[in-house]
Amino acid sequence: MQDLLSQMPQREKIKAGFSKGRERYKCKDCGCNYTVELKSTAKPESMKKQVLRLYLEYSGFCSIGRLPGVSNVSVLNRIRKYGKEAGTLHLESIGTERAEADEMHTYAGSKNCCRIWIAVDGHGKRFLDFVSGSCVSSITVPETVFVCA
Incomplete structure (x- = not known):
């Protein structure tokens, strides 16, 4: 009824x-x-899955939230909930097919530049390694950072 x-x-x-x-x-x-069965503020499951897909495509929380019209905090909480549901990953059993390097410069607090290279797994967004140093010094990034396991 x-x-x-x-x-x-x-x-x-x-x-x-x-x-x-x-x-x-x-x-x-x-x-x-x-x-009513659902709260008036409830979003459809398809939109929740779209949020996860956009996050895995390296979109930011604010830009993801603008598309369905929700707050970036709601997006962050949804991503955290998916992470808890997924549980812990067995990193030893997952091989890396593609690694991506990201370079970042910063001038935090002074005019001295700091350079950071971050290596992440291209599919699972797992952190692999990082190297840091100043912009003046020539930093050689170890080849082991970018070798696929």
């Missing part, structure tokens, strides 16, 4: 407050009270 009540046109039901965080409605015809 609750499914039938929730599918009524808007003019046959009135909002009657909240119950356990969910909107509560009252039928004008029979006077029955019912709550």
Whole structure:
């Protein structure tokens, strides 16, 4: 019966407050009270999976949140929830097919430049290694950083 009540046109039901965080409605015809199955702020599962796909494509939290119109904090919490659901990965059993190097410059606190190279797994976003130094000195990045396991 609750499914039938929730599918009524808007003019046959009135909002009657909240119950356990969910909107509560009252039928004008029979006077029955019912709550909707999902909260009014709930997003569809397809949108939640799209958020994960965009994150795995290296999009930022703010830019991901702008697409479906949610806050970047909600995106961050969703990604953390997926991470907890996935559990721990067995890093020894996962081979790296492609490694990506990322170079970053910073001038934090002074005019002295600091350079950082970060090597990550191209598919699983696993951290592999890093090398840091100043922009003036010539840093040789070890070949072992970029060798695929």
